[in-house]
Amino acid sequence: MPNQRQSARIIAQNNARRKPNITPAERLEIIAKREQGVLIRELAEEYGRSQSTIKYTLHNYATTHTTHEKPRSGRPPILSPHQKKIIHRKVRANPEIRYKELAEEAVLVDLEGDRSKPPSQATLYRLRKRLGLSKYSREGVRGIIAKKIDDSRLHNTSKQSSSK
Numbered sequence: 001m002p003n004q005r006q007s008a009r010i011i012a013q014n015n016a017r018r019k020p021n022i023t024p025a026e027r028l029e030i031i032a033k034r035e036q037g038v039l040i041r042e043l044a045e046e047y048g049r050s051q052s053t054i055k056y057t058l059h060n061y062a063t064t065h066t067t068h069e070k071p072r073s074g075r076p077p078i079l080s081p082h083q084k085k086i087i088h089r090k091v092r093a094n095p096e097i098r099y100k101e102l103a104e105e106a107v108l109v110d111l112e113g114d115r116s117k118p119p120s121q122a123t124l125y126r127l128r129k130r131l132g133l134s135k136y137s138r139e140g141v142r143g144i145i146a147k148k149i150d151d152s153r154l155h156n157t158s159k160q161s162s163s164k
Contacts, residue, residue: 027067091133
């Protein structure tokens with residue numbers, strides 16, 4: 001029986017073997033060749049894919065009549081457009097608002113009285129940055145550091161001139 005490290009390596013190898021998706025042009029070629037009578041096994045060898053992939057491609061074309069992939073759902077957004085609007089208004093009204101208060105304002109209550117989970121500080125920070133309502137998004141981190149260095153130089157020169 002493989003130990004945990006070996007099984008992790010096997011999983012990584014299996015994941016690494018995955019090939020890129022078949023292009024729509026390749027799908028058209030596969031469909032055309034199959035209609036000419038080429039065997040699925042021969043198509044699989046020619047395109048370097050498994051027979052099940054070729055069968056899936058042919059089945060998908062037979063049901064949808066298109067060579068393009070179905071759209072993927074992706075990850076749903078953490079914040080709804082309504083929550084984004086609330087956060088934007090609160091930050092514009094009070095730029096010094098704390099993240100904890102902002103998270104409480106962004107909680108929504110549905111018709112059944114259930115409260116949504118408050119967004120994390122990182123989520124709120126990313127949104128503020130995207131909206132241009134974060135001090136780092138306006139000046140950039142380098143601008144702030146440069147400003148601090150300039151300020152410290154001003155203080156150091158004033159101390160040096162007063163001591164002379």
